[in-house]
Amino acid sequence: MNAEPVDGAKSGGRAVVYLRVSSQGQVDTDYDPEGNSIPAQRKACERKAQELGFEIVEEYVDPGRSGMEVKNRPAFQEMMARIRNQKDIDCVIVYARSRIHRNATDAGLTRRELKQLGVSLVSVRDFTDDSEVGDMVGTILDAVNEYQSRASGADIAYKMEAKAKRGGTPGRAKLGYINMIEEVDGRNIRTVKTDPERRSFIPLIFEMFATGEYSTPQLRDAVTRLGLRSRPTKQHPAGRPISNHKIDQVLRDRYYLGHVTYKGREYPGRHVALVSQVVFDRVQALLETRTGAGTRQRVYDHPLKSGLSCGRCGGRIYLDRGKNQRGVVYFYFICLGIRDRSCDLPRLRAEQVDVAVADHFTTLQLGKSFITATRSAIEAGMKDAAKLGQQMRRKLRKERARIAEQRSQLLDLVGNWPQDLLDAKMSDLSDQLVRIDGELESTDSAPVIEAGKAVNTLLELLDDPRGLYRSLTDKGKRRFVQACFAKLYVNADEHTEAPFIERDELRPPFTPLLGGYEKRQRRESPLASTSSSKATCSNGDPLVELRGFEPLTFSMPWKRATNCAKAP
Incomplete structure:
Protein backbone atom coordinates (compact mmCIF):
# COMPACT_ATOMS: atom_id res chain seq x y z
CA MET A 1 0.00 0.00 0.00
CA ASN A 2 1.42 3.38 -0.99
CA ALA A 3 1.72 5.87 1.84
CA GLU A 4 -0.57 8.87 1.67
CA PRO A 5 -0.39 11.71 4.24
CA VAL A 6 -3.56 11.85 6.26
CA ASP A 7 -4.81 14.02 9.07
CA GLY A 8 -2.28 14.11 11.89
CA ALA A 9 0.77 13.38 9.74
CA LYS A 10 3.55 15.94 9.75
CA SER A 11 4.63 17.69 6.58
CA GLY A 12 7.43 20.14 6.00
CA GLY A 13 10.61 20.37 8.09
CA ARG A 14 13.93 18.58 8.25
CA ALA A 15 14.24 14.88 7.42
CA VAL A 16 16.81 12.10 7.29
CA VAL A 17 16.67 9.13 4.93
CA TYR A 18 17.54 5.57 5.99
CA LEU A 19 18.46 3.00 3.30
CA ARG A 20 19.28 -0.70 3.76
CA VAL A 21 19.66 -4.00 1.92
CA SER A 22 19.92 -7.33 3.72
CA SER A 23 22.91 -8.98 2.06
CA GLN A 24 26.13 -8.04 0.33
CA GLY A 25 24.86 -9.93 -2.70
CA GLN A 26 22.16 -7.26 -3.15
CA VAL A 27 24.88 -4.62 -3.21
CA ASP A 28 27.13 -6.38 -5.75
CA THR A 29 24.55 -6.43 -8.55
CA ASP A 30 25.58 -3.56 -10.79
CA TYR A 31 28.53 -1.51 -12.02
CA ASP A 32 27.47 1.03 -9.41
CA PRO A 33 29.25 0.14 -6.10
CA GLU A 34 25.86 0.47 -4.33
CA GLY A 35 24.17 -2.02 -6.65
CA ASN A 36 20.63 -1.50 -7.91
CA SER A 37 18.50 -1.54 -4.76
CA ILE A 38 19.96 1.32 -2.73
CA PRO A 39 19.87 3.92 -5.57
CA ALA A 40 16.25 2.90 -6.26
CA GLN A 41 15.35 3.34 -2.57
CA ARG A 42 17.10 6.72 -2.50
CA LYS A 43 15.22 8.01 -5.53
CA ALA A 44 11.83 6.97 -4.09
CA CYS A 45 12.62 8.57 -0.71
CA GLU A 46 13.68 11.82 -2.35
CA ARG A 47 10.40 11.94 -4.29
CA LYS A 48 8.41 11.36 -1.08
CA ALA A 49 10.36 14.10 0.76
CA GLN A 50 9.66 16.54 -2.05
CA GLU A 51 5.99 15.54 -2.08
CA LEU A 52 5.63 16.18 1.69
CA GLY A 53 7.79 19.30 1.67
CA PHE A 54 10.69 17.89 3.74
CA GLU A 55 14.30 18.98 3.36
CA ILE A 56 16.66 15.99 3.45
CA VAL A 57 19.61 16.99 5.64
CA GLU A 58 21.36 13.60 5.95
CA GLU A 59 21.34 10.10 4.54
CA TYR A 60 22.23 6.92 6.43
CA VAL A 61 23.04 3.70 4.55
CA ASP A 62 23.51 0.15 5.91
CA PRO A 63 24.55 -2.01 2.92
CA GLY A 64 24.47 -5.77 3.44
CA ARG A 65 23.01 -5.63 6.98
CA SER A 66 20.23 -7.81 8.38
CA GLY A 67 17.14 -6.04 9.69
CA MET A 68 16.63 -8.55 12.53
CA GLU A 69 19.01 -6.79 14.94
CA VAL A 70 19.82 -3.10 15.35
CA LYS A 71 23.14 -3.65 17.16
CA ASN A 72 24.86 -4.76 13.94
CA ARG A 73 23.76 -1.71 11.94
CA PRO A 74 26.21 1.16 12.50
CA ALA A 75 24.38 3.65 10.25
CA PHE A 76 21.09 3.08 12.10
CA GLN A 77 22.82 3.57 15.45
CA GLU A 78 24.46 6.75 14.18
CA MET A 79 21.10 8.08 12.93
CA MET A 80 19.33 7.46 16.25
CA ALA A 81 22.21 9.06 18.19
CA ARG A 82 21.99 12.17 16.01
CA ILE A 83 18.21 12.42 16.52
CA ARG A 84 18.60 12.08 20.30
CA ASN A 85 21.51 14.48 20.68
CA GLN A 86 20.85 17.23 18.14
CA LYS A 87 17.03 17.13 18.21
CA ASP A 88 16.91 18.88 14.82
CA ILE A 89 15.02 16.20 12.84
CA ASP A 90 11.26 16.13 12.22
CA CYS A 91 10.97 12.98 10.09
CA VAL A 92 12.69 9.71 9.18
CA ILE A 93 11.91 8.57 5.63
CA VAL A 94 12.34 4.93 4.56
CA TYR A 95 11.40 3.09 1.39
CA ALA A 96 9.47 0.46 3.39
CA ARG A 97 9.05 -0.38 7.07
CA SER A 98 10.92 -3.64 6.41
CA ARG A 99 13.99 -1.56 5.51
CA ILE A 100 14.27 -0.08 9.01
CA HIS A 101 13.20 -3.20 10.95
CA ARG A 102 12.55 -6.92 10.50
CA ASN A 103 12.00 -7.39 14.22
CA ALA A 104 8.63 -6.38 15.70
CA THR A 105 10.08 -5.75 19.18
CA ASP A 106 12.84 -3.43 17.93
CA ALA A 107 10.32 -1.73 15.64
CA GLY A 108 8.00 -1.00 18.58
CA LEU A 109 10.84 0.39 20.71
CA THR A 110 12.09 2.62 17.88
CA ARG A 111 8.56 3.84 17.08
CA ARG A 112 7.99 4.77 20.74
CA GLU A 113 11.34 6.58 21.04
CA LEU A 114 10.77 8.55 17.84
CA LYS A 115 7.30 9.58 19.05
CA GLN A 116 8.76 10.78 22.38
CA LEU A 117 11.30 12.86 20.44
CA GLY A 118 8.58 14.33 18.22
CA VAL A 119 9.86 12.60 15.08
CA SER A 120 7.51 10.92 12.60
CA LEU A 121 8.32 7.80 10.55
CA VAL A 122 7.29 7.92 6.88
CA SER A 123 7.36 4.87 4.59
CA VAL A 124 7.17 5.28 0.82
CA ARG A 125 5.49 1.91 0.27
CA ASP A 126 3.48 1.41 3.49
CA PHE A 127 0.53 3.20 5.08
CA THR A 128 1.80 6.11 7.19
CA ASP A 129 -0.18 7.99 9.83
CA ASP A 130 0.54 9.33 13.31
CA SER A 131 -2.96 8.48 14.52
CA GLU A 132 -4.13 5.47 16.60
CA VAL A 133 -5.12 3.72 13.37
CA GLY A 134 -1.67 4.36 11.93
CA ASP A 135 -0.05 2.87 15.06
CA MET A 136 -2.20 -0.25 14.78
CA VAL A 137 -1.44 -0.71 11.08
CA GLY A 138 2.27 -0.12 11.74
CA THR A 139 2.32 -2.76 14.50
CA ILE A 140 0.65 -5.30 12.20
CA LEU A 141 3.03 -4.54 9.33
CA ASP A 142 6.06 -4.88 11.62
CA ALA A 143 4.82 -8.29 12.85
CA VAL A 144 4.22 -9.42 9.26
CA ASN A 145 7.72 -8.28 8.26
CA GLU A 146 9.26 -10.31 11.10
CA TYR A 147 7.23 -13.38 10.15
CA GLN A 148 8.27 -13.09 6.50
CA SER A 149 11.94 -12.78 7.49
CA ARG A 150 11.85 -15.81 9.79
CA ALA A 151 9.84 -17.93 7.34
CA SER A 152 12.22 -17.03 4.53
CA GLY A 153 15.21 -17.95 6.72
CA ALA A 154 13.69 -21.33 7.61
CA ASP A 155 12.93 -22.04 3.96
CA ILE A 156 16.48 -21.17 2.90
CA ALA A 157 17.94 -23.36 5.67
CA TYR A 158 15.78 -26.31 4.57
CA LYS A 159 16.85 -25.92 0.96
CA MET A 160 20.51 -25.60 1.91
CA GLU A 161 20.34 -28.81 3.96
CA ALA A 162 18.61 -30.62 1.09
CA LYS A 163 21.33 -29.41 -1.25
CA ALA A 164 24.06 -30.68 1.09
CA LYS A 165 22.38 -34.10 1.30
CA ARG A 166 22.55 -34.33 -2.49
CA GLY A 167 26.25 -33.49 -2.46
CA GLY A 168 25.92 -29.81 -3.34
CA THR A 169 27.83 -27.00 -1.66
CA PRO A 170 25.59 -24.61 0.31
CA GLY A 171 26.79 -21.03 0.31
CA ARG A 172 29.98 -19.60 -1.07
CA ALA A 173 32.63 -21.89 -2.51
CA LYS A 174 35.71 -22.52 -0.40
CA LEU A 175 39.24 -21.49 -1.32
CA GLY A 176 40.31 -23.46 -4.39
CA THR A 291 48.68 -28.89 19.65
CA GLY A 292 50.02 -27.85 23.03
CA ALA A 293 53.53 -28.95 22.11
CA GLY A 294 54.95 -25.63 23.22
CA THR A 295 56.86 -24.83 20.04
CA ARG A 296 56.93 -21.11 19.35
CA GLN A 297 59.13 -20.87 16.30
CA ARG A 298 58.91 -17.11 16.13
CA VAL A 299 61.07 -16.74 19.30
CA TYR A 300 64.07 -19.11 19.58
CA ASP A 301 64.66 -22.26 17.57
CA HIS A 302 66.73 -25.37 18.22
CA PRO A 303 66.59 -28.90 16.75
CA LEU A 304 65.71 -30.34 20.20
CA LYS A 305 63.09 -27.74 21.01
CA SER A 306 59.79 -29.17 22.34
CA GLY A 307 61.18 -32.72 22.21
CA LEU A 308 62.67 -32.82 25.71
CA SER A 309 61.13 -33.59 29.09
CA CYS A 310 62.61 -33.41 32.57
CA GLY A 311 64.16 -36.65 33.83
CA ARG A 312 63.51 -35.64 37.44
CA CYS A 313 59.91 -34.42 37.52
CA GLY A 314 58.66 -35.44 34.06
CA GLY A 315 57.68 -31.84 33.25
CA ARG A 316 58.23 -29.81 30.11
CA ILE A 317 61.58 -28.30 29.24
CA TYR A 318 61.81 -25.06 27.28
CA LEU A 319 64.56 -23.21 25.46
CA ASP A 320 65.79 -19.84 26.72
CA ARG A 321 68.56 -17.42 25.87
CA GLY A 322 71.30 -15.97 28.04
CA LYS A 323 74.21 -13.57 27.68
CA ASN A 324 77.49 -13.56 29.60
CA GLN A 325 79.48 -10.55 30.78
CA ARG A 326 81.34 -10.34 27.47
CA GLY A 327 78.05 -10.09 25.60
CA VAL A 328 78.24 -13.59 24.12
CA VAL A 329 74.77 -15.07 23.56
CA TYR A 330 74.15 -18.72 24.44
CA PHE A 331 71.10 -20.98 24.76
CA TYR A 332 70.11 -23.35 27.53
CA PHE A 333 67.24 -25.65 28.47
CA ILE A 334 65.19 -25.08 31.64
CA CYS A 335 62.58 -27.25 33.37
CA LEU A 336 59.27 -25.46 33.96
CA GLY A 337 59.31 -26.84 37.51
CA ILE A 338 62.06 -24.36 38.43
CA ARG A 339 59.51 -21.54 38.35
CA ASP A 340 57.57 -22.87 41.34
CA ARG A 341 60.60 -24.67 42.84
CA SER A 342 59.01 -28.08 42.35
CA CYS A 343 62.10 -29.31 40.47
CA ASP A 344 65.82 -28.83 41.03
CA LEU A 345 67.11 -29.68 37.54
CA PRO A 346 69.84 -27.11 36.77
CA ARG A 347 70.00 -25.06 33.61
CA LEU A 348 71.53 -27.12 30.83
CA ARG A 349 73.64 -25.60 28.06
CA ALA A 350 72.08 -26.39 24.68
CA GLU A 351 75.33 -27.59 23.09
CA GLN A 352 75.93 -30.02 25.98
CA VAL A 353 72.39 -31.42 25.66
CA ASP A 354 73.02 -31.88 21.93
CA VAL A 355 76.11 -34.00 22.73
CA ALA A 356 74.06 -36.04 25.24
CA VAL A 357 71.41 -36.75 22.61
CA ALA A 358 74.07 -37.81 20.09
CA ASP A 359 75.52 -40.22 22.68
CA HIS A 360 72.05 -41.59 23.38
CA PHE A 361 71.62 -42.57 19.73
CA THR A 362 74.06 -45.43 20.32
CA THR A 363 71.15 -47.21 22.06
CA LEU A 364 69.45 -47.55 18.66
CA GLN A 365 72.34 -49.55 17.17
CA LEU A 366 71.21 -52.99 15.98
CA GLY A 367 73.10 -56.30 15.79
CA LYS A 368 74.49 -57.51 12.45
CA SER A 369 72.61 -60.82 12.54
CA PHE A 370 69.36 -58.99 13.20
CA ILE A 371 69.91 -56.68 10.22
CA THR A 372 70.66 -59.60 7.86
CA ALA A 373 67.62 -61.60 8.96
CA THR A 374 65.38 -58.54 8.78
CA ARG A 375 66.38 -57.78 5.20
CA SER A 376 65.61 -61.36 4.14
CA ALA A 377 62.24 -61.23 5.87
CA ILE A 378 61.41 -57.90 4.23
CA GLU A 379 61.95 -59.33 0.74
CA ALA A 380 59.70 -62.31 1.48
CA GLY A 381 57.11 -60.05 3.06
CA MET A 382 56.97 -57.75 0.05
CA LYS A 383 56.34 -60.69 -2.30
CA ASP A 384 53.56 -61.99 -0.06
CA ALA A 385 52.05 -58.52 0.25
CA ALA A 386 51.91 -58.00 -3.51
CA LYS A 387 50.23 -61.37 -4.15
CA LEU A 388 47.69 -61.08 -1.36
CA GLY A 389 47.02 -57.43 -2.15
CA GLN A 390 45.97 -58.21 -5.73
CA GLN A 391 43.43 -60.77 -4.56
CA MET A 392 41.96 -58.50 -1.93
CA ARG A 393 41.75 -55.47 -4.23
CA ARG A 394 39.72 -57.40 -6.80
CA LYS A 395 37.17 -58.38 -4.16
CA LEU A 396 37.03 -54.93 -2.60
CA ARG A 397 36.53 -53.14 -5.92
CA LYS A 398 33.65 -55.45 -6.78
CA GLU A 399 32.02 -54.79 -3.40
CA ARG A 400 32.57 -51.04 -3.73
CA ALA A 401 30.85 -50.96 -7.13
CA ARG A 402 27.85 -52.80 -5.66
CA ILE A 403 27.49 -50.35 -2.73
CA ALA A 404 27.97 -47.29 -4.98
CA GLU A 405 25.16 -48.55 -7.22
CA GLN A 406 22.93 -48.99 -4.15
CA ARG A 407 23.62 -45.43 -3.06
CA SER A 408 22.89 -44.11 -6.55
CA GLN A 409 19.53 -45.88 -6.53
CA LEU A 410 18.68 -44.40 -3.12
CA LEU A 411 19.36 -40.87 -4.40
CA ASP A 412 16.59 -41.41 -6.94
CA LEU A 413 14.17 -42.02 -4.05
CA VAL A 414 14.70 -38.59 -2.45
CA GLY A 415 11.26 -37.13 -1.81
CA ASN A 416 9.48 -40.52 -1.88
CA TRP A 417 10.97 -42.24 1.16
CA PRO A 418 10.71 -40.95 4.76
CA GLN A 419 13.67 -38.59 5.18
CA ASP A 420 14.93 -40.15 8.44
CA LEU A 421 15.02 -43.65 6.93
CA LEU A 422 16.73 -42.36 3.79
CA ASP A 423 19.32 -40.47 5.87
CA ALA A 424 20.07 -43.56 7.97
CA LYS A 425 20.49 -45.79 4.91
CA MET A 426 22.63 -43.23 3.06
CA SER A 427 24.81 -42.77 6.14
CA ASP A 428 25.29 -46.54 6.45
CA LEU A 429 26.25 -46.91 2.78
CA SER A 430 28.64 -43.95 3.00
CA ASP A 431 30.30 -45.50 6.05
CA GLN A 432 30.71 -48.77 4.13
CA LEU A 433 32.30 -46.94 1.19
CA VAL A 434 34.71 -45.09 3.48
CA ARG A 435 35.65 -48.38 5.15
CA ILE A 436 36.21 -50.12 1.81
CA ASP A 437 38.26 -47.18 0.51
CA GLY A 438 40.43 -47.48 3.61
CA GLU A 439 40.84 -51.21 3.07
CA LEU A 440 41.68 -50.67 -0.61
CA GLU A 441 44.33 -48.22 0.47
CA SER A 442 45.73 -50.68 3.02
CA THR A 443 45.90 -53.47 0.41
CA ASP A 444 47.96 -51.38 -1.98
CA SER A 445 51.31 -53.13 -2.25
CA ALA A 446 53.14 -49.93 -3.27
CA PRO A 447 53.25 -48.52 0.29
CA VAL A 448 54.44 -51.91 1.55
CA ILE A 449 57.23 -51.97 -1.02
CA GLU A 450 58.13 -48.37 -0.20
CA ALA A 451 58.07 -49.22 3.51
CA GLY A 452 60.41 -52.14 2.86
CA LYS A 453 62.82 -49.88 1.00
CA ALA A 454 62.57 -47.31 3.77
CA VAL A 455 63.32 -49.92 6.44
CA ASN A 456 66.33 -51.15 4.45
CA THR A 457 67.60 -47.58 4.25
CA LEU A 458 66.89 -47.12 7.94
CA LEU A 459 68.86 -50.25 8.80
CA GLU A 460 71.84 -48.88 6.87
CA LEU A 461 71.59 -45.54 8.66
CA LEU A 462 71.30 -47.20 12.06
CA ASP A 463 74.62 -48.92 11.56
CA ASP A 464 76.04 -45.76 13.17
CA PRO A 465 73.11 -43.59 14.42
CA ARG A 466 75.34 -41.42 16.61
CA GLY A 467 77.59 -40.50 13.69
CA LEU A 468 74.56 -39.90 11.49
CA TYR A 469 73.01 -37.50 14.02
CA ARG A 470 76.23 -35.51 14.39
CA SER A 471 76.58 -35.16 10.61
CA LEU A 472 73.10 -33.70 10.07
CA THR A 473 72.06 -30.06 9.81
CA ASP A 474 69.79 -28.60 12.50
CA LYS A 475 66.76 -29.33 10.35
CA GLY A 476 67.93 -32.89 9.75
CA LYS A 477 68.60 -33.42 13.46
CA ARG A 478 65.08 -32.30 14.33
CA ARG A 479 63.51 -34.70 11.85
CA PHE A 480 65.76 -37.60 12.91
CA VAL A 481 64.94 -37.11 16.60
CA GLN A 482 61.21 -36.76 15.89
CA ALA A 483 61.28 -39.93 13.77
CA CYS A 484 62.97 -42.00 16.50
CA PHE A 485 61.70 -40.61 19.80
CA ALA A 486 58.35 -39.38 21.06
CA LYS A 487 60.12 -37.96 24.14
CA LEU A 488 63.62 -37.73 25.54
CA TYR A 489 63.98 -37.34 29.31
CA VAL A 490 67.07 -35.32 30.16
CA ASN A 491 68.78 -35.27 33.56
CA ALA A 492 72.02 -33.87 34.95
CA ASP A 493 74.87 -35.41 36.92
CA GLU A 494 74.44 -34.34 40.54
CA HIS A 495 78.15 -33.46 40.86
CA THR A 496 79.24 -32.09 37.47
CA GLU A 497 75.75 -31.06 36.23
CA ALA A 498 76.64 -32.60 32.86
CA PRO A 499 73.41 -33.49 31.00
CA PHE A 500 72.55 -37.03 29.92
CA ILE A 501 69.45 -38.75 28.52
CA GLU A 502 67.95 -40.80 31.33
CA ARG A 503 65.27 -42.59 29.33
CA ASP A 504 63.14 -42.20 26.22
CA GLU A 505 59.81 -43.00 24.62
CA LEU A 506 60.40 -44.62 21.24
CA ARG A 507 58.28 -44.11 18.15
CA PRO A 508 57.27 -46.98 15.82
CA PRO A 509 59.00 -48.88 14.27
CA PHE A 510 61.62 -48.54 17.02
CA THR A 511 59.22 -49.51 19.82
CA PRO A 512 58.83 -53.19 18.76
CA LEU A 513 62.43 -53.38 17.54
CA LEU A 514 63.90 -52.20 20.82
CA GLY A 515 61.11 -53.27 23.15
CA GLY A 516 63.56 -54.74 25.66
CA TYR A 517 65.55 -51.53 25.85
CA GLU A 518 63.61 -49.89 28.66
CA LYS A 519 63.95 -53.01 30.82
CA ARG A 520 67.71 -52.76 30.45
CA GLN A 521 67.84 -49.10 31.45
CA ARG A 522 69.35 -48.36 34.82
CA ARG A 523 66.73 -45.71 35.62
CA GLU A 524 63.21 -47.02 35.15
CA SER A 525 61.29 -43.80 35.86
CA PRO A 526 61.89 -40.04 35.83
CA LEU A 527 61.51 -40.02 39.63
CA ALA A 528 64.30 -42.56 40.22
CA SER A 529 67.40 -41.54 42.15
CA THR A 530 70.16 -39.84 40.18
CA SER A 531 73.62 -41.22 39.54
CA SER A 532 76.90 -39.75 38.43
CA SER A 533 77.14 -41.95 35.34
CA LYS A 534 75.09 -42.02 32.15
CA ALA A 535 72.50 -44.67 31.49
CA THR A 536 73.91 -47.62 29.61
CA CYS A 537 72.38 -50.30 27.44
CA SER A 538 73.49 -53.50 25.76
CA ASN A 539 73.98 -53.26 22.01
CA GLY A 540 73.16 -56.93 21.49
CA ASP A 541 70.32 -58.30 19.39
CA PRO A 542 66.83 -57.30 20.59
CA LEU A 543 64.66 -59.74 22.48
CA VAL A 544 61.61 -59.51 20.20
CA GLU A 545 60.70 -61.60 17.18
CA LEU A 546 60.22 -60.19 13.71
CA ARG A 547 56.44 -60.55 13.76
CA GLY A 548 56.45 -57.59 16.15
CA PHE A 549 57.82 -55.44 13.32
CA GLU A 550 54.81 -54.13 11.38
CA PRO A 551 56.25 -53.80 7.82
CA LEU A 552 57.15 -57.53 7.83
CA THR A 553 53.58 -58.84 8.13
CA PHE A 554 50.97 -57.71 5.64
CA SER A 555 47.51 -58.07 7.20
CA MET A 556 43.83 -57.68 6.49
CA PRO A 557 40.96 -58.10 8.97
CA TRP A 558 40.22 -61.61 7.66
CA LYS A 559 43.63 -62.96 6.68
CA ARG A 560 47.26 -62.66 7.73
CA ALA A 561 50.45 -63.86 6.09
CA THR A 562 52.94 -65.09 8.69
CA ASN A 563 55.32 -67.24 6.72
CA CYS A 564 57.75 -64.32 6.52
CA ALA A 565 57.81 -63.67 10.24
CA LYS A 566 60.44 -65.96 11.65
CA ALA A 567 62.88 -65.23 14.38
CA PRO A 568 66.55 -65.31 13.35
Missing part, protein backbone atom coordinates in the same frame (compact mmCIF):
# COMPACT_ATOMS: atom_id res chain seq x y z
CA TYR A 177 36.78 -23.56 -5.82
CA ILE A 178 34.42 -21.06 -7.46
CA ASN A 179 30.64 -20.79 -7.67
CA MET A 180 29.26 -21.24 -11.19
CA ILE A 181 25.91 -21.47 -12.94
CA GLU A 182 25.58 -24.40 -15.34
CA GLU A 183 22.78 -24.67 -17.86
CA VAL A 184 21.37 -28.22 -17.88
CA ASP A 185 18.33 -29.00 -20.04
CA GLY A 186 17.38 -25.33 -20.08
CA ARG A 187 17.70 -25.00 -16.29
CA ASN A 188 20.27 -22.85 -14.49
CA ILE A 189 22.02 -25.02 -11.87
CA ARG A 190 24.17 -23.34 -9.23
CA THR A 191 27.22 -25.52 -8.67
CA VAL A 192 30.87 -25.46 -7.62
CA LYS A 193 33.90 -26.01 -9.85
CA THR A 194 37.61 -25.93 -9.13
CA ASP A 195 39.19 -22.48 -9.35
CA PRO A 196 41.72 -22.64 -12.22
CA GLU A 197 43.80 -19.90 -10.59
CA ARG A 198 43.95 -21.30 -7.03
CA ARG A 199 43.19 -25.03 -7.15
CA SER A 200 46.84 -26.08 -7.47
CA PHE A 201 47.69 -24.30 -4.21
CA ILE A 202 45.43 -26.51 -2.07
CA PRO A 203 47.32 -29.83 -2.49
CA LEU A 204 50.54 -27.84 -2.27
CA ILE A 205 49.51 -26.40 1.13
CA PHE A 206 48.77 -29.89 2.47
CA GLU A 207 51.92 -31.48 1.06
CA MET A 208 54.20 -28.70 2.33
CA PHE A 209 52.72 -28.87 5.82
CA ALA A 210 52.93 -32.68 5.83
CA THR A 211 56.73 -32.46 5.53
CA GLY A 212 56.82 -31.12 9.09
CA GLU A 213 59.12 -28.29 8.00
CA TYR A 214 56.58 -25.47 8.11
CA SER A 215 54.64 -23.75 10.86
CA THR A 216 51.36 -22.11 9.85
CA PRO A 217 52.93 -18.62 9.52
CA GLN A 218 55.86 -20.02 7.53
CA LEU A 219 53.51 -21.91 5.23
CA ARG A 220 51.39 -18.81 4.73
CA ASP A 221 54.48 -16.75 3.80
CA ALA A 222 55.68 -19.46 1.39
CA VAL A 223 52.42 -19.76 -0.57
CA THR A 224 52.05 -15.97 -0.60
CA ARG A 225 55.46 -15.70 -2.25
CA LEU A 226 54.31 -18.31 -4.77
CA GLY A 227 51.37 -16.08 -5.71
CA LEU A 228 48.36 -17.30 -3.70
CA ARG A 229 45.78 -14.58 -3.09
CA SER A 230 42.17 -14.58 -1.97
CA ARG A 231 39.38 -14.12 -4.49
CA PRO A 232 38.84 -10.50 -5.60
CA THR A 233 36.46 -8.36 -3.55
CA LYS A 234 35.22 -4.79 -3.85
CA GLN A 235 37.74 -3.65 -1.23
CA HIS A 236 40.57 -5.78 -2.69
CA PRO A 237 40.07 -6.20 -6.46
CA ALA A 238 43.41 -7.99 -6.82
CA GLY A 239 42.82 -10.22 -3.81
CA ARG A 240 44.89 -10.23 -0.65
CA PRO A 241 47.31 -12.65 1.07
CA ILE A 242 45.66 -15.55 2.90
CA SER A 243 45.66 -15.20 6.70
CA ASN A 244 47.25 -17.68 9.13
CA HIS A 245 43.76 -18.51 10.40
CA LYS A 246 42.62 -19.33 6.86
CA ILE A 247 45.59 -21.65 6.33
CA ASP A 248 44.68 -23.47 9.56
CA GLN A 249 41.05 -23.76 8.44
CA VAL A 250 42.09 -25.23 5.09
CA LEU A 251 44.35 -27.82 6.74
CA ARG A 252 41.47 -29.09 8.92
CA ASP A 253 38.65 -28.94 6.35
CA ARG A 254 37.33 -32.31 5.12
CA TYR A 255 35.66 -30.49 2.21
CA TYR A 256 38.94 -30.92 0.33
CA LEU A 257 38.52 -34.71 0.61
CA GLY A 258 35.23 -34.44 -1.29
CA HIS A 259 32.86 -34.23 1.70
CA VAL A 260 30.18 -31.64 2.49
CA THR A 261 29.42 -30.86 6.14
CA TYR A 262 26.17 -29.14 7.10
CA LYS A 263 24.84 -28.73 10.66
CA GLY A 264 27.40 -31.19 11.97
CA ARG A 265 26.54 -33.97 9.50
CA GLU A 266 28.79 -35.09 6.67
CA TYR A 267 27.62 -36.03 3.17
CA PRO A 268 29.50 -37.22 0.06
CA GLY A 269 29.99 -34.16 -2.13
CA ARG A 270 29.68 -33.73 -5.87
CA HIS A 271 32.71 -31.46 -6.05
CA VAL A 272 36.20 -32.66 -7.03
CA ALA A 273 38.44 -33.63 -4.12
CA LEU A 274 41.78 -31.81 -4.14
CA VAL A 275 43.58 -33.80 -1.41
CA SER A 276 44.10 -37.54 -0.89
CA GLN A 277 43.04 -39.26 2.32
CA VAL A 278 46.64 -40.32 3.00
CA VAL A 279 48.01 -36.77 2.89
CA PHE A 280 45.03 -35.40 4.84
CA ASP A 281 45.51 -37.97 7.62
CA ARG A 282 49.21 -37.20 7.80
CA VAL A 283 48.44 -33.50 8.19
CA GLN A 284 45.87 -34.16 10.94
CA ALA A 285 48.36 -36.31 12.84
CA LEU A 286 50.95 -33.55 12.59
CA LEU A 287 48.45 -30.91 13.74
CA GLU A 288 47.57 -33.11 16.70
CA THR A 289 51.20 -33.49 17.76
CA ARG A 290 51.73 -29.73 17.53
